[in-house]
Amino acid sequence: MILRRLGKTVLAALVVLFAAAALPDIYWELFYTPPKEPRAFYSPTVNDFAIIKGGVDGTLYYTPDEDGFDGDWFEEAVPFLTYRQLVSEGKLPDTLHGVAMDPKAIRDNNFTFAVKPRYVRKELIPLFPLFESQSGRVRLDMPEDYCRIADRVEFVHAARNEVIEEKSVKFTEALAEAGFAFPGKRTFGNFNTRKPFDAGVFAVDADDKVFHIIQAKGEPIVADLKIPDDLTPVYIATREMELREFYGILVGEDSRVFMISYDDYKLIELPLEGFNWRTDELSMRGDILFRTVNIIKKDEVSAFAIDRDYELIDAYSEPMETKYDRASGTVAEALFPFQIRFLTANDPYVGFHARLSGPIALILMTLSAVVAFFVYRKRGAPMKYAAPGIALAFLTGVFGLIVVAAIPDFE
Amino acid sequence: MLFALWYKEWLKTKWTLVAIGAINLLVAAGVYLDLANTMKTVEANVVLMNVVFKEYLYYVDIKYIPALSGLIYAVMQFTPELSQSRLKLTLHLPAPEQKILATTQLIGALELAAIFAIDYLILAATTLAFFPVEVFDSMTVTVAPWFFAGFAAYFVTAAAFVEISWTRRVVIALTGYALVDALFLGVSFNAGNDAFAHAWWAAALVVSATFLLLFVSGFHYKRGIV
Secondary structure, three states, rough: OHHHHHHHHHHHHHHHHHHHHHHHHHHHHHHHHOOOOHHHHHHHHOOOEEEEEEEOEEEEEEEOOOOEEHHHHHHHHOOEEEHHHHHOOOOOOOOOOOOEHHHHHHHHHEEEEEHHHHHHHHOOOOEEEEOEEEOOOOOOOEEEEEHEOOOOOEEEOOOOOEOHHHHHHHHHHHHHHHHOOOOOOOOOOOOOOOOOOOOOOOOOOOOOOOEEEEEEOOOEEEEOOOOOOOOOEEEEEEEOOOOOOOEEEEEEOOOOEEEEEEEOOOOOEOOOOOOOOOOOOOEEEOOEEEEEEEEOOEEEEEEEEOOOOOOOOEEEEEOOOHHOOOOHHHHHHHOOEEEOOOOEOOOOOOOEEEEEOOOOHHHHHHHHHHHHHHHHHHHHHOOHHHHHHHHHHHHHOHHHHHHHHHHHOOO | OOHHHHHHHHHHHHHHHHHHHHHHHHHHHHHHHHHHHHHHHHOOHHHHHHHHHOOOOOHHHHHHHHHHHHHHHHHHHHHHHHHHHHHHHHHHOOOOOOHHHHHHHHHHHHHHHHHHHHHHHHHHHHHHOOHHHHHHHHHHHHHHHHHHHHHHHHHHHHHHOOOOOHHHHHHHHHHHHHHHHHHOOOOOOOOOOOOOOOOOHHHHHHHHHHHHHHHHHHHHHHOOOO
């Protein structure tokens, strides 16, 4: 008897759980149109942000003060993005802000970085290729071995699938000598051969300190970045650029963002406000004059223009409509007392994400309870058996009503 | 009495078991052969690069096989019972109803578990033969929900089959489908192969709980509660 009761509870719980996941999902498939997300670029010709906002029904171009521009205006406002087109039309200025506009120099100075919550949360398989950075060859070659930094450094020969003892010992000793605390945590780098040269990897040790590891002619070169004690790195993105000004960017647990410079690994903090890596996307675009950072939140996009000395020049922010600002969002809140999702855009892992609706849901919750009451009365069920069903219909609204309707003797 | 039940189920399901086992074995062996062949034509470090950074799932062929196995097994096990209401006779044997249902379902679960264990052993041996242990860890976390889906498909199909009311049958089937579907979440290119890394225990718990659904259906079936 107890097993059957338990079985019934499990059935009711599963129906509610998956109805709360599936019904809102179907609803949003029908009624959701993604909002237009603005992207701001700091323009050297307008000396203000040039903003582009695209969607399926056309693109808007504007500045913080003025709107109604067209695509041609935008192309000239962001010459570092569109320099090839401008060169072909003879529209590229000779100098901007006193800097000569040479297409090669523009190309060499352009870069982008992106930090997304799912990038930070994603744990890759903890193996990586440590490239030979001074092979004397023009192209980088995939090494034959893979590196792991666990209780010590180990190189596993890919084809033979065995540890290369001599090399492993050599690198373990080099890391230990530099002060690396084993076991290692995550290792970051650019693990592909499509880059002009190799600048090694950045490994986080057991004490959350960061070490730079390069392989040069088979020998380890290890450096402690000596990051401050109050900084716990959660993510590092690297980029090998001929510019050789910085290795990449580093994001701290407290959402501070730093550039890792070539100058003795000095960390340069970006003057940003309101960034939270747990929920926000950061996209950084650098060019010969400025660095522009866009921070995309659910309900707001903000932009920061930074000069090459990493001083803030200008900032801009624009609210964004979320799906609950619209009529379809209000209807969803009225229909469903809560919504469940197992996957979200910010997390690569399956989890349990519930969103409770506002007080407007109470209308349909109460109605569900009333319907449940009449369903039980029609069936002639005594109140003792009807009460749990009515309570379920009230607490879970339409989801509970499915249980009441489908399991007649739900008690 | 229960031993006789075991024996009856064994006689009924042994050929189903052999057929499903053969399909599983072929697919798992295919995973090995495919990978062994790839390792002969592509350098090992490039294959490993694709496994680690490009989420090349060399074992993806096995993905839906456990769920299909569970579904087919439940159909083969319960169709003969439900034609001419044979299960009704079984449920009136001098043994507790829930013990009979639990035994019947346990036999199926164990036979499926044996098949899945062989699948997993082949995948594990294949992985460890060619790749470092980190890849084995990732493979295990990735395939675990697929095998859970096999058990979920079996338990839910059994409950939906034995249920006599069509409304309840549809609700059980839809809910079961949603559960099995959820166990395949997050496995796609660049979306994360080990999607259940932090939630595998929750998935296991929910799937185990579906074992209990048959008691509800069986109760309705024996008493003819529509």
